[in-house]
Amino acid sequence: MNRQRIAALAQKEGREILRDRTLCLLAFVIPAVLMVVLGYGLSLDITRIPLVIVDDDRSQMSRDYVNRFITSPNFDFKGYVDRLEDIDPLIADNKVRIALVIPAHFQGRLRAGWSVSVQALIDGTFPSRAQITKAYVLAITEDISGESWARHLAQQRGLSFEEARVLVQPVGLELRYLYKQSLKSGRSGTPATLFCVIVLCSPLLVALRLAREKEIDSLVNIYASAITGAEFLIGTLLPYIAVSALNLMVLWFLAAYLFQAPFRGGFALFYIASLIYLVWATGIGILVSLLVSTPLAILLITLVIAIVPATLYSGIFIPIPSLPPYAQALAQLLPGVHFHDIVQASFLKGIGLPALWLDVVALGLCSAAVLGAAWLVFRKMPKG
């Protein structure tokens, strides 16, 4: 390995990025722009679920019950519907995701001391949203139901409301949510956004550059030169890592200050682990552009490789424990899940290397594997 040749290649590559206005934009502006747009939008919270209500009772008690839903921030009340048949098209059109059906005699039965059941028709198209909607409905209903029973019992047996309440609800569950993303709610996806932007942008930059190189056939110059595979890889990687390292600071700054995401972990660990991930991402870009011949195919394949494992197997949308065993194993082999762990842990959990070293080692292995593959491919290239 010749240090001078590496430096020359890195310098040339760096200059290519800086001189090309497009690459410059992609390197320095686009990640920040995406971070801002997605940062405002990307959220895993389920709130303001569009709701309609069919109230066949129209009594004081049914209105009280319904009011708990209308005033809840988790639901967005879209209005009353007269007939059951009108619900179907609303849900089919994705205009409404839950309909609450209150039967006639709702108040009558409760006043007479009988139980009553309320139907909640929930759109199951988006399973996670359906599950959470169901949980909201059960929680609100259980709450009112307990009060109603306690009031009834107090009256019946001449107890105070508090005494009756303990009889009805003898066990109290206190929930403590740890590592909540933000206290001010609303924007819960900032670490996830940072993850997405890095995963998407970093392999693309190098792939685009090398796609251009392929198009005008200037890679042949490299093959014809004395540069070895290892020198080519390192020389090409360095400027991109440098660009990404700078970007990472900007993104982190946006996350911490613009979106006020809590950052509880150590910055050094987060930064170094991210750089190791960036070696993987850049390596993938190089590998694809070495293997694939047309620029359009290079672009598309890099996009697919960047998006698919990151959305499916990283834990960002689907928690890893929910995956079937083989997919869990696959996920462990890919760097996305380890990088995601580190990002989430650094932002939300504030834990350090003792708990995360396995993720860091796995990231290192993934990066080494990609570089190894790229090196092999480079050596096998038809020279000329």
Add this chain to the structure above:
Amino acid sequence: MGLSEVYAWWRGIEALTVKELIVLSRDGMLVVLLVYLFTLDLYAAGAGASWSFNNAVMAVLDSDHSAASRELIYRFRPYFQPETELAWPTSGLLERGAAVVILDIPSHFQEILLEGHEPARVQMQVDATNPQMGFLASSYAARIVEEFAREISLKRLDMRAADLERVPLIEARPRIWYNPTENTEWFMSIAELLTAITVLATALPATLVRERERGALEQLLAAPISALQILIAKGLAVSLVLVFGASISVLAILEAAFAVPLRGSLALFLGLTGLYAFVTAGLGLVIAMLARNLAQASLLMVLVLAPMLLLSGLWTAPEALPPWLGGVMRLSPLYHYIDIGYGVLLKGAGLDILWDSVLSLAAFGGAMFGFGAWCFGRSLV
């Protein structure tokens, strides 16, 4: 314009479309990628995901060691895996992700429960790194504790379960429509199909950039062919390829592998997919027109695709967006295609319900092709 002129105009488009299809089919890697996206990728996405909640690992800190505390822990079994019994309070397990929840039963739990003067408290710590998972875990726990508590109430009040009918309770009966078993395969595989079509429809028209760079477009314009014809032919070719891919996906993967019910008409789905692909290809063409080279085109694509894919409603619920952003996302064709895709395939919706989405797509397409044709003239001079 007479009938024969319309016919000639159409023949021009037809010939160009065939040419586009041949060009696409010559890129071997691209064909491999297309086949992969419409089959294996879809299968992996559907089979590889579930939000099922039977694996959440729970740790228990039982400071009471009574019959009551053991009984409560036992009830968590079917939904949680109470793997570790902790000896002292620690949140290390949650930090490392080794457990999702920790159930903490304080000492004197049974005593307080039996006395019945105040509610016996138990505490649960929930890892809310993934807010949805955290919320679901806590809601399952709440159901389990309620059930446990209810039985104690019944015993104390000397009632049987059947007597609850004679108590003014409100019971919510949730019914999940269109996917009663709440399986994730349907959602995930369709989501992946919509994503693949979106990415491809936006990116494939980028062939235009290269043609312009090499001067092939000037040659085309020397022929008696208008800019609009060239654009329409490009859109049609992309649309044809994607409809073909989508039909294979629906029949071979969605229906055969995942038993997606296909409640609506397959022809309607494919027809609207064609419209969506055509319209989104229009977006790709505008991008190709504005860009001077492929790198610029890709940059614009990323800028458009990333928010479109992540914010149109597949991963983030539209109502969770801030209102201004929600308004902007209504411009995204994918926003409407999501309603169409799930509407037709899972909900059996027809044009009577989806007409507004179709109109929005058509309007978007009109704008894109109009703007594209306008740019076309300018970009060549």
